Amino acid sequence: SVAKIRAAQSDEMEAAGRSEIQLEGAAAAPVLIRAIAREGKGDALLRMRSALDLVTTAEHTRLLAESLDDRSPELRMCILRRLAVLGDPGLKERAEAYYKSVQEQAADAKKAQKLHEDEVDRAAIFTMATGSTASLEHCLELAGSEVWPAWRETLREAASRSKEAGTGVAQGLQAALAPSANVSIAHRVAALRLIAYAGRAEHARSVLPSLDDTANHVKVAAVNALRMMVDGDEPLDKLSTFDAIERANKWKARL
Numbered sequence: 001s002v003a004k005i006r007a008a009q010s011d012e013m014e015a016a017g018r019s020e021i022q023l024e025g026a027a028a029a030p031v032l033i034r035a036i037a038r039e040g041k042g043d044a045l046l047r048m049r050s051a052l053d054l055v056t057t058a059e060h061t062r063l064l065a066e067s068l069d070d071r072s073p074e075l076r077m078c079i080l081r082r083l084a085v086l087g088d089p090g091l092k093e094r095a096e097a098y099y100k101s102v103q104e105q106a107a108d109a110k111k112a113q114k115l116h117e118d119e120v121d122r123a124a125i126f127t128m129a130t131g132s133t134a135s136l137e138h139c140l141e142l143a144g145s146e147v148w149p150a151w152r153e154t155l156r157e158a159a160s161r162s163k164e165a166g167t168g169v170a171q172g173l174q175a176a177l178a179p180s181a182n183v184s185i186a187h188r189v190a191a192l193r194l195i196a197y198a199g200r201a202e203h204a205r206s207v208l209p210s211l212d213d214t215a216n217h218v219k220v221a222a223v224n225a226l227r228m229m230v231d232g233d234e235p236l237d238k239l240s241t242f243d244a245i246e247r248a249n250k251w252k253a254r255l
Contacts, residue, residue, distance in 0.1 A: 001017045001020035001028070002017065002028070004020070005018060006035060006044045017051070018054065022055065026057075032048055032051055033052070036049065036072070036078055037067075037070055037071075041074065056082060056086070057086070058086045058088065061086050061091060064083060065079070065091055067079045076116065080122040080125075080126045083126050084158045085129075085161075086129075086161070087158070087161025087162070089131045089165035092132045092165075095126050095127040095129075095130045095132060096135075098123050098126070099120075099127045100134075102119050121142060123135070126158070128159065128162050129161040130161075130162070130165060131161075136169060140190040140191060140194070142190075143191075143194055144190030145186065145190075152193075155194065156193075156197045163197065163199070167203075170198045170200065170203050171203075173203075176190075177195070177206045177209070177210065179209060188218060192222055193221055193225070196229060197228060199229045203229060204255060205255065207226055207229070208222075208251075208252065211252055212248075212252075219248050220239045223247045224236060226251050
């Protein structure tokens with residue numbers, strides 16, 4: 001079944017393999033993991049990674065985490081992606097240690113060659129997903145930079161998982177939004193983007209000062225954060241300046 005997915009020459013062939021793997025369930029995961037570890041970059045890797053997602057759930061996070069010690073960078077990246085989506089506060093210490101380790105490796109030119117180019121970023125996101133604030137600054141850098149569109153869905157998912165783990169990440173983001181923090185506009189926008197998913201209604205007042213910001217993208221991020229935190233409505237990624245001002249005024253009157 002794994003071979004059908006790996007060497008799929010048609011959509012039908014891949015679909016047949018995926019169907020068989022789904023029927024097998026979680027018992028197929030070890031076979032997929034071994035196959036991913038042997039695979040290089042390419043479409044086959046993406047197909048097998050997608051298949052692994054089919055048969056792994058939150059109850060398998062500790063088993064998946066065992067593969068973080070594997071020599072294959074592609075497998076480690078696959079596992080980091082999945083763990084960030086599933087979340088698990090019980091892996092907090094493991095995530096923090098892993099993030100610290102890859103940071104140290106990345107700082108050494110020779111050791112860095114053994115890392116995937118996105119491994120530090122993925123490790124940071126996985127760490128936040130466990131409810132840890134150890135990598136929060138790194139995640140804020142991603143959320144406030146030009147790479148945000150590429151990481152948006154992953155960061156939102158991880159921020160959501162952090163909320164399930166507790167209020168630690170939301171409180172860290174509140175601190176970044178405090179007027180006394182005196183952070184850059186990019187940093188503030190990043191905090192608004194993440195608190196939208198990591199925060200609860202009780203954290204809404206920390207967003208209010210940003211509704212009066214003269215920069216439209218800050219105002220938009222603040223409106224979106226409140227939509228998500230208070231009403232559970234998905235962010236609107238495109239808002240005109242006029243619409244953002246109108247919505248901001250409504251939120252100020254409401255809160």
